[in-house]
Amino acid sequence: MPRLFGTDGVRGLANRDLTARLALDLGDAAVRVLGNSAVREGLPEGRRRALIGRDTRVSGDFLASALCAGMSAGGFDVIDAGIIPTPGVAFLTSVLNVEMGAVISASHNPMPDNGIKFFARGGFKLPDSKEDDIEAVLGQDWDRPTGAGVGRVSHETVTATNLYIDHLVSTIAPLNPDKTQPKPLRGLKIVADCANGATSVVAPEALRRAGAEVLVINASPDGYNINKNAGSTHPEQLQAMVKATDAVMGVAFDGDADRCLAVDEDGNMVNGDQIMGILARAKKEAGKLADNTLVVTVMSNLGLKLALKDMGIKTVQTAVGDRYVLEEMLRGGYTLGGEQSGHVINREFATTGDGTLTALTLCNEVVKSGKSLEQLAADFPQLPQQLVNVPNVDKMAATTNAAVQAAVDKESKLLGDTGRVLLRPSGTEPLVRVMAEAATQQQADEVCDRLAKVVADELAL
Structure with missing residues (x-):
């Protein structure tokens, strides 16, 4: 099974790859893992809190409801900050002293996509090991709280946004x-x-x-x-x-x-x-x-x-x-x-x-x-660069395929110290990114095109 978490959380086509059930299960699993972490670190007893925010995608409505349900069912009180930038959630996770934060967003991806990523206490993104822990307990039964042990959900969009601004x-x-606001701009x-x-x-x-x-x-x-x-x-x-x-x-x-x-x-x-x-x-x-x-x-x-x-x-x-x-x-x-x-x-x-x-x-x-x-x-001139996304390929084979690696070595030797090439599997999409830098734009374009063709031919699905 491929790893659920990519380079920036869990991401995919909303309501197909990223469903309400998956969002609920992620919320449930996250409070188990990060809640346990809070206990191990000797944090104060009492109600545990989480904070969530989202971008403006229509799918964010049902995903936020599901994520809140999973977290509150796991015993966390959830602050729903509504529509707010991802770094706003990170900031609020830190200053409001909550155990965890979560963002529902697919960043720069097209509207039909969406994603969920988590922040640990202090507002830092989770390390791979914590994401693996969440994935390991995803969908498992456990002794969930009842009665007064379940969490509440509060909506504090205006307050959260103003704090961040x-x-x-x-x-x-x-x-x-004198508490007046300077105007440096x-x-x-x-x-x-x-x-x-x-x-x-x-x-x-x-x-x-x-x-x-x-x-x-x-x-x-x-x-x-x-x-x-x-x-x-x-x-x-x-x-x-x-x-x-x-x-x-x-x-x-x-x-x-x-x-x-x-x-x-x-x-x-x-x-x-x-x-x-x-x-x-x-x-x-x-x-x-x-x-x-x-x-x-x-x-x-x-x-x-x-x-x-x-x-x-x-x-x-x-x-x-x-x-x-x-x-x-x-x-x-x-x-x-x-x-x-x-x-x-x-x-x-x-x-x-x-x-x-x-x-x-x-x-x-x-x-x-x-x-x-x-x-x-102008003090930071950029070498001519070309980037080509090659879709519908086995992206994980980009670093192991012999023909592809031979082509990379050949182009690298051709450029010498005047440029470089880079092949990188996308962490969020099914494609390989081919990048070339060279002394001239024409040379960068030609190198990139040659490499992209090899990748498309050798790694085609």
């Missing part, structure tokens, strides 16, 4: 001694594309409270339009709006707002690598970049690493997935890390990638530096 704004605009005109997702209320409000003039697009979720031709996976509308309105910059989020990409005043994309470079340099100058090190994944562009090296900033590389970035950050005591896709983990303020936090800190750096986003990003 207060936290976000405070990261760049802590209250003055005053005069900054920005376009925010909320992907019709979970940050449709949060991001515009946080940016405005910090002083920015915010033009908002794709912030009218109807349950069906999340990520549809919008947000970080479809930035074309944002690029056009920034140019049409003479905005200084734009930011684009995904459905659950754990990632953020940006657009400069000319409509050019600024990716996660460049954002991380800008923020890493700023933290180094402020003396807040631990060990002068940025944690990146294997997908980060070689150009970022070379530019940072010239600035005296080291990079540590992990597997793809912000959970692996965080694990390395915690292991090494690092304060900043992330992915090219726009997941940026700022450990000074968060336990996971937070797109709205990234947007606020990036905007703040534009204002403080007195430079345009285009000028800041």
